[in-house]
Amino acid sequence: MYLPDGYTTLDKLREAGEMAEYDLFFGPNHPGMHGNFGYVLTMIGTEIVRVRPNAGLLHRGFEKAMEGKAWAANVSLIPRVCVPDPDPNEVAYCQAVEKLLGCEVPIRGRFMRSITLELSRLGSLYMGMGGLAGALGHYSTMYLMMIERDMILDRFEALTGARIYHIYNVPGGVRNDTPVGWLDSVSGLLDHIEAQMPEYDRLLYENHVVWDRLSGMGPITAEEAMASGITGPALRATGVKADIRVDAPYAAYPEVEVNIPTSGGGDALARAVQVRLDFAESVRILRQLIARIPAGPVHADLGNLAKLKVPAGDAYSKVESSKGEFGYYVISDGGEKPYRVSVRGPSLPAGLYLCHQHLPGMKIDDVAAWMASFAICPPDIDR
Amino acid sequence: MTPERFSRQLEQFFGADARFADKGGAQWEVRIPRDRCLPLLSFCRDHSFVHLAFVSAIDWIAEDEIELVYHLWSYEHRVHVLVKTRLEREKPWMFTAFRLWGHAQAYEQEIHEMMGVYFLGNPDLSSLFLHNWKDRPPLRKDFDSRAYSLKAYTLSGLGLAPEDEEDANVPS
Amino acid sequence: MEDAVLFNLRDERQSAWESVLNYFRKRSMWMLYYCTGCGAIELPPSMTSRYDMERFGMGPMATPRQADLLLITGYLSVKTLKRVIYSYEQMQEPKYVVGFGSCPINGGIYWDSYPVINHLELFMPVDMSIAGCMPRPQAVLDAFQKLMAEIQDGHAVGYKRYRKHYDWYKRNQDAVLARTEAVLEPWEDPFSDPALVESLWNDAPEEIKENREVRHDA
Numbered sequence: 001m002y003l004p005d006g007y008t009t010l011d012k013l014r015e016a017g018e019m020a021e022y023d024l025f026f027g028p029n030h031p032g033m034h035g036n037f038g039y040v041l042t043m044i045g046t047e048i049v050r051v052r053p054n055a056g057l058l059h060r061g062f063e064k065a066m067e068g069k070a071w072a073a074n075v076s077l078i079p080r081v082c083v084p085d086p087d088p089n090e091v092a093y094c095q096a097v098e099k100l101l102g103c104e105v106p107i108r109g110r111f112m113r114s115i116t117l118e119l120s121r122l123g124s125l126y127m128g129m130g131g132l133a134g135a136l137g138h139y140s141t142m143y144l145m146m147i148e149r150d151m152i153l154d155r156f157e158a159l160t161g162a163r164i165y166h167i168y169n170v171p172g173g174v175r176n177d178t179p180v181g182w183l184d185s186v187s188g189l190l191d192h193i194e195a196q197m198p199e200y201d202r203l204l205y206e207n208h209v210v211w212d213r214l215s216g217m218g219p220i221t222a223e224e225a226m227a228s229g230i231t232g233p234a235l236r237a238t239g240v241k242a243d244i245r246v247d248a249p250y251a252a253y254p255e256v257e258v259n260i261p262t263s264g265g266g267d268a269l270a271r272a273v274q275v276r277l278d279f280a281e282s283v284r285i286l287r288q289l290i291a292r293i294p295a296g297p298v299h300a301d302l303g304n305l306a307k308l309k310v311p312a313g314d315a316y317s318k319v320e321s322s323k324g325e326f327g328y329y330v331i332s333d334g335g336e337k338p339y340r341v342s343v344r345g346p347s348l349p350a351g352l353y354l355c356h357q358h359l360p361g362m363k364i365d366d367v368a369a370w371m372a373s374f375a376i377c378p379p380d381i382d383r
Numbered sequence: 384m385t386p387e388r389f390s391r392q393l394e395q396f397f398g399a400d401a402r403f404a405d406k407g408g409a410q411w412e413v414r415i416p417r418d419r420c421l422p423l424l425s426f427c428r429d430h431s432f433v434h435l436a437f438v439s440a441i442d443w444i445a446e447d448e449i450e451l452v453y454h455l456w457s458y459e460h461r462v463h464v465l466v467k468t469r470l471e472r473e474k475p476w477m478f479t480a481f482r483l484w485g486h487a488q489a490y491e492q493e494i495h496e497m498m499g500v501y502f503l504g505n506p507d508l509s510s511l512f513l514h515n516w517k518d519r520p521p522l523r524k525d526f527d528s529r530a531y532s533l534k535a536y537t538l539s540g541l542g543l544a545p546e547d548e549e550d551a552n553v554p555s
Numbered sequence: 556m557e558d559a560v561l562f563n564l565r566d567e568r569q570s571a572w573e574s575v576l577n578y579f580r581k582r583s584m585w586m587l588y589y590c591t592g593c594g595a596i597e598l599p600p601s602m603t604s605r606y607d608m609e610r611f612g613m614g615p616m617a618t619p620r621q622a623d624l625l626l627i628t629g630y631l632s633v634k635t636l637k638r639v640i641y642s643y644e645q646m647q648e649p650k651y652v653v654g655f656g657s658c659p660i661n662g663g664i665y666w667d668s669y670p671v672i673n674h675l676e677l678f679m680p681v682d683m684s685i686a687g688c689m690p691r692p693q694a695v696l697d698a699f700q701k702l703m704a705e706i707q708d709g710h711a712v713g714y715k716r717y718r719k720h721y722d723w724y725k726r727n728q729d730a731v732l733a734r735t736e737a738v739l740e741p742w743e744d745p746f747s748d749p750a751l752v753e754s755l756w757n758d759a760p761e762e763i764k765e766n767r768e769v770r771h772d773a
């Protein structure tokens with residue numbers, strides 16, 4: 001039987017109306033799914049026709065729970081909003097509270113915040129790149145990257161006592177100063193990371209399979225990205241030079257040089273490359289931070305944090321996480337607990353909105369890679 | 384763009400409806416009644432505030448009102464604008480903004496579920512986060528999360544075991 | 556095989572045949588690839604080269620029908636509970652459940668949160684619980700080794716408990732999942748009334764009315 005190029009038996013059956021649509025559950029229990037999240041895909045053959053996101057599987061009622069806890073106690077709750085990249089949450093919340101209090105964080109405290117933020121970003125980017133590699137079938141790359149990430153977690157453990165949820169930032173600064181020799185150990189880690197990176201480049205970014213699979217997948221223009229709330233690496237991958245570290249500087253970023261990398265193209269490949277560029281820039285920023293960190297206190301005196309009272313008012317504070325803008329809108333009525341805390345997570349626009357644009361027409365095989373390229377992290381969609 | 388210039392433009396288009404305030408730290412605030420809110424959002428979008436960060440809803444129970452806050456950001460001017468509008472708490476409703484920003488649909492769906500605000504024109508306000516929810520929207524201030532949890536997820540609360548026998552009731 | 560199971564339900568002593576079976580079961584465990592909560596973040600380090608779960612004969616498995624081990628990695632929202640029960644019931648026996656962290660034990664930090672269940676053992680039999688938030692990879696591996704010892708000793712019989720007390724578990728599951736009434740007080744959405752919505756449309760400005768019947772994904 002002769003069929004023209006690109007015209008499959010599937011198309012023929014579809015035109016004849018002989019192909020039935022069926023629903024396929026992609027997730028929550030699926031090895032390609034990042035976290036506990038699901039798409040209900042309406043399919044013809046292996047092609048997606050419609051998509052319905054099935055969110056809320058990780059809903060924990062954070063915003064309600066925060067209304068019931070004291071201002072400082074909430075710091076123990078918020079890193080859980082985003083599990084791979086917890087520190088931006090802590091910093092964004094603490095900054096909003098500090099804005100309401102009108103308190104100034106000591107300069108060493110701000111440097112420590114930036115250092116933990118960048119380390120957290122490195123860990124999360126490792127997980128993102130490893131997840132992308134895993135979604136494309138390159139499990140050994142993922143395995144290797146997990147080891148590197150674990151070394152970052154070791155540094156976090158030495159500093160804060162915890163691997164995942166550090167609870168290191170508190171209103172007024174950070175909890176404690178660095179242990180002796182900690183900054184040197186981070187420098188040593190950066191040397192190791194930079195020495196290892198060419199190998200990962202060879203494994204992931206110089207790989208034909210990765211290039212062929214990712215190029216052209218989920219394309220988005222700069223205008224579309226800005227109009228649909230995309231932030232972070234996915235926005236910079238469309239060529240927009242936008243980064244909160246520069247646009248609305250916080251912590252110690254005004255004290256160091258931040259050269260925001262951008263790349264063009266806007267497809268999944270550009271996003272993957274952008275993540276790699278962000279990674280390199282993050283290492284550069286960390287080196288500057290470690291070289292320039294001054295001595296001094298790390299915490300402003302706010303009295304007993306457990307009895308902290310915050311003046312009435314509202315403040316929005318945002319932080320550039322590894323996935324984009326993490327924002328906390330905090331409202332106080334002058335009491336010992338927040339009146340309302342509203343969280344902006346970076347994954348929602350892509351996870352719940354762009355999926356309607358991008359997934360129809362795609363093959364089922366590409367959904368996991370598409371999600372990894374947007375770094376969709378369900379906990380901050382569900383909260 | 385200076386705050387003065389923006390507030391002048393606002394006054395020109397919206398008169399006394401829009402009340403402008405500079406909160407400091409590159410954050411501005413505009414309060415607007417519901418009927419003029421969508422034109423204001425459209426105006427902001429056309430004046431470089433293209434990024435809708437998110438929409439949040441606050442239950443002001445003492446004033447019997449629900450407040451919607453649209454968070455807008457201008458990449459050009461690096462300014463954050465909070466557009467605030469108040470709705471009556473009894474029957475809160477608002478025009479949908481999804482024709483301006485597509486992802487507003489998801490935020491409105493969430494607010495509808497969590498706060499009980501109806502968005503006129505939103506194509507999908509179905510339940511997304513909660514399973515089989517029959518109670519008051521959980522982010523309302525008069526919803527008691529602790530009482531709910533104790534009643535809904537313990538055997539004694541479910542009426543399946545006497546208060547003192549709860550632990551003994553797990554089979555071994 | 557069925558006889559062995561039934562025998563053990565009546566009597567906790569192991570038959571020689573079951574003890575041999577258990578020896579092999581404990582060395583070949585496949586865990587279901589399902590990240591139900593935040594504890595799953597410590598699974599990649601445990602699985603990959605640094606802590607290397609595979610040296611104990613454990614590996615991830617994509618489908619519930621071929622998995623032996625269900626990990627409840629952290630808090631469980633009601634919506635997830637439904638999926639977890641589906642997955643658990645699809646799994647072939649013998650099957651084991653491990654609860655990660657404080658949340659499946661008593662609710663943990665979310666004990667007073669409205670969408671999260673507090674005691675997992677009310678809904679499923681739990682063979683092993685790991686305390687802490689988060690459990691470190693060392694704790695995870697330690698728990699798996701303890702679970703292996705329990706399997707060898709014939710103590711990890713949660714699946715038999717589930718079968719024996721199925722009515723009890725089902726009753727609890729239905730009480731939470733198939734709820735027909737409001738928990739605290741019923742709430743009527745005022746906008747479920749079509750007449751009210753219609754009147755809102757009628758009063759809406761013209762430019763809003765134009766957008767009626769437009770679907771965003773069309």
